[in-house]
Amino acid sequence: MAKTIWTNDLKKIFVFAFILRLIIAPIFYHPDIKSQNFDFQFLAQRKINIYQYLENNRKSLPNTDTFNYLPLVYFSFGAQQIVLKNILPSNFSIWLNDWGLDQNNYPNLFYYLLILKLPYIFFDLGVGYLLYKIYNKKILSLWLFNPLSLYLIYVLANFDVVPVFFTVLAFYFLKKSPASLAYIFLGIATALKLYPLLFLPFFLFDQKTNIKKLFINILAYLLPLVLTIMPFIFDSSFIKEFSGSGLTQKLFESRLLNIPIYPVIYFIVFLYYIYSKNKKVETAFLTLFLTFIALVNFHPQWLLWFLPFVLYPISKNKKWLILFIATIALALAYVLLINDHFLFWGHFIPIDPFFVQLNPPYFIISQRLHLAPETIQLYLKYILAFVSLLFLIPSHENLS
């Protein structure tokens, strides 16, 4: 594990990364950040049960989206909005509640986006710092300056970077004692988004363990989740709103002979991991990541979940790096073919609101070229599955 010596080079990396983020964050938009902050505003109005409040008032609200996130998301980001409101320009509340024709014509949209994304910048730099501590400067630079993470964090601007930070922090503590802290942080990440549950079995068996240790670690992991969910667990509106989030369904979607493929592959990777002498969590996660892209109808921001963990193995192997870049290019091509204005031109609304009127690739392919984008997406998935298989071909380069 690297000791932090704040050399000139390291300072330059962080300062330049910070400047880049200050430039990028305000010029890209995706409606998710507005939609989520629309719901977070109700904490300031002392609405504790957001699920019930939305269910009872949906018809009278200007935005009718469901809030399918966990309670900790509402409380932490609601509190964050209360703090940030002091530095947000005027008309922020008006913009947040404006879902009409003029919703994109706010000159201060630039600063709303910058300020709402400021916490993402700190968590993102935090992930970079942890990766530096766990690995080295090369992985730090790979994280901070790769276009994929910049796109996922600042263009799509979902809050996934926050649970990602906690999973990397958990990984940091897993490699360092006391390991039980790792499970608490992984639990916090899970209390924000459920996906770190996929990582838990690998964390639990990373080192030699016994039943007592296993029990304590699972308890430490469950603590944040149980504490934050408990008050809502029997609330029908929570169950109804939360069941709208699709990870579990999507993991089970791809089937062969009616058997869900992803869980089977996950189980095989896990067994291989348990019985391998030289355990490499990162390689296991890379395999899971590749099968995830190939088999699951993922939301683009989900790609961020695995990214910090796969950087190390791909940086060690040139062939893997090339294959990884190809995989990401195919995955992004898949994303661009989704029928959503806001996944292409709509991102540039802060520069000019007219961008949303331009035809997205989906429209051009279906209307001008008379091809079905969904069919192209299906072919892309096949190619992705094939490229993922290429990772299995043994290479002379070893992971150190």
Add this chain to the structure above:
Amino acid sequence: MKTYLKYLFIELGLIFFFVFLLSPLFIREKFDINREGGQAIFNLSTGKIFTQKIGEEFSNLNSLSLQLKNPMINNNSEITVEIDDLNNNLLQEFTFFGSNVGDPSWVKLKFTPLSNPGYQIKIYADIDPRHNLYLYVNRDNQMDLKATSYLPGFFNRFQDNFYYQIGQLKARSEIDNIIYFTVLILLNLYLLKLSLTRS
């Protein structure tokens, strides 16, 4: 110094590309009218003609979008949209079928740019007593309409966008502008200092 210039080049390059170059490269029209909020109340299948005057002077009018509703996509009659000048001279005519109209949907009509002091838009359809077909119109008898005009020439668009971005900057919160640019400048000065210091 050389390292710092590399950083500065990337920063300025990003700003130039996204803020100043992207829009004139891809946006070749602008809204003259962007009006919605009407109701599906004008029934075209009765054979009535809906007429709308656009009084303002448009240079390079190049598209019109109307909002129509074809309930359950049942109506497949021929729909005609005429664009006339104020003396009723036909400038453009479009015909399409009900099957091209959603429940509801915007129908965009593109044409070579027109430059007239004003226009009359006429919309009518074949009579079909079995299935309704509606045009979205508000209480003031104004239809939902998006009209765009073509912006010719890259350099003109670049210039327009440049002034637009300056206007947007001025319209933003002054205190936030000051803080934002001060922070960027201070961080750059620090980066310059780090670049000049040997590690």
